[in-house]
Amino acid sequence: xKTQTVGTLEAKTRFSELLRKVEQGWTFRITRHGRPVAExxxxxxxxxxxxxxxxxxxxxxxxDDFDAPLPDFQDYMS
Numbered sequence: 775x776k777t778q779t780v781g782t783l784e785a786k787t788r789f790s791e792l793l794r795k796v797e798q799g800w801t802f803r804i805t806r807h808g809r810p811v812a813e814x815x816x817x818x819x820x821x822x823x824x825x826x827x828x829x830x831x832x833x834x835x836x837x838d839d840f841d842a843p844l845p846d847f848q849d850y851m852s
Contacts (some may be wrong), residue, residue, distance in 0.1 A: 777801045785814070 778800065785792060785804045792802055792814060802814040804820055 777803060779803045779805055779810075782806050782811075 776799065780788070780792070780802055782804060785802065792800075796802065796814055798817050799816060802806075803810050804812040804814060
């Protein structure tokens with residue numbers, strides 16, 4: 775990711791151009807009197823989140839007694 779430092783006046787006058795570069799992956803650190811006050815960065819996409827049902831078809835067999843109590847715990851079951 776490319777990072778560039780710009781002053782507040784430059785950021786104000788070139789805002790549209792900076793936004794175009796942000797869409798391309800750039801990050802801008804905006805300074806006031808030489809001190810960083812803000813960063814202009816691309817928004818992180820939510821595309822990486824798994825969708826419901828993404829594992830459909832991964833399990834081909836589930837035993838009929840999958841949720842049956844285990845023999846070792848029979849004493850604890852009432």
